[in-house]
Amino acid sequence: MHIVVCVKQVPDTANVRINPETNTLMREGVESIVNPFDEYALELALQLKDRHEAKVTVLTMGPPQADIVLRDSMARGADDGVLLSDRTFAGADTWATSYVIGQAIKKLKPAVDMVLFGKQAIDGDTAQVGPGVSEFLKMPLVTYVRTLEVNDGRFKVETLMDDGVDVLEGPLPVVMTVVKEAAPPRFSSLSGWMDAKHAKVRVWGTKQLQATPDLCGLKGSPTKVVKIFAPPVKSGGTKMDGRELPSAAVEAILQVLQKKGIKS
Ligand SMILES: Cc1cc2nc3c(=O)[nH]c(=O)nc-3n(C[C@H](O)[C@H](O)[C@H](O)COP(=O)(O)OP(=O)(O)OC[C@H]3O[C@@H](n4cnc5c(N)ncnc54)[C@H](O)[C@@H]3O)c2cc1C
Structure with missing residues (x-):
């Protein structure tokens, strides 16, 4: 079984500041971390790896320094990391981000059985990338997953609803988004960090993904941020x-x- 976990590098703050002129996030002087929801997605993947023979690949789209979130995930037990980084990916909205991530998942070997996302990113907060990737991959989507089992090519999950819990079953392959009510993320070991520090992380751009440049980054983004502001207190x-x-x-x-x- 090949499981992909998509992890995003985000600013370590719940109080994200916005540049009022450019309408983009102000990242200067803010430490970056793995998006907390993605840690729960990774934990579910690693638990499957503990129980079954599974390969876990972590994947992120971002600037070259985003490779640290891949190494953090590899230090916890992920087998492989892929960084999607290219100038043409800059300025992507959630649709263009989903396209690039989808292209990468299509290229991975062996074929991917399951793609896990966090419920949402704590900076962009749209919760759109998981559903977007499922659309590009034409794979079914299950959201708000808190427990996950796989047997004989089928998954069984509990998903958190406003008024209770749904139990869903279905065949692989599947895309899922994971809530923080899943198992607590494990810590990395010192030896895990040493291995991850020296591990080879593949870097893929437009060429390697055979992606259409017009569908990437700002050019491929159908949405434009007209205005972004904190609501008055x-x-x-x-x-x-x-x-x-x-x-x-x-x-x-x-x-x-x-x-x-x-x-x-
Ligand atoms: C209209 C619009 C315009 C934007 N323009 C810009 C811009 O000009 N410049 C800019 O820097 N940003 C821009 N952004 C932000 C950028 O598109 C988002 O950060 C990105 O698409 C992810 O969306 P999100 O943060 O809402 O993630 P969500 O959809 O909330 O994330 C859900 C899950 O998807 C996965 N995920 C999300 N992003 C990534 C990633 N990059 N790599 C791997 N996994 C990921 C994670 O598992 C995450 O938990 C824009 C966003 C929008 C909506």
């Missing part, structure tokens, strides 16, 4: 204490509403 409001004299509190609220031009 709402003030705490005014508290009326009506425990002793409810009618006075009601009167005060009515006055506030009237001042705002809202008629009762």
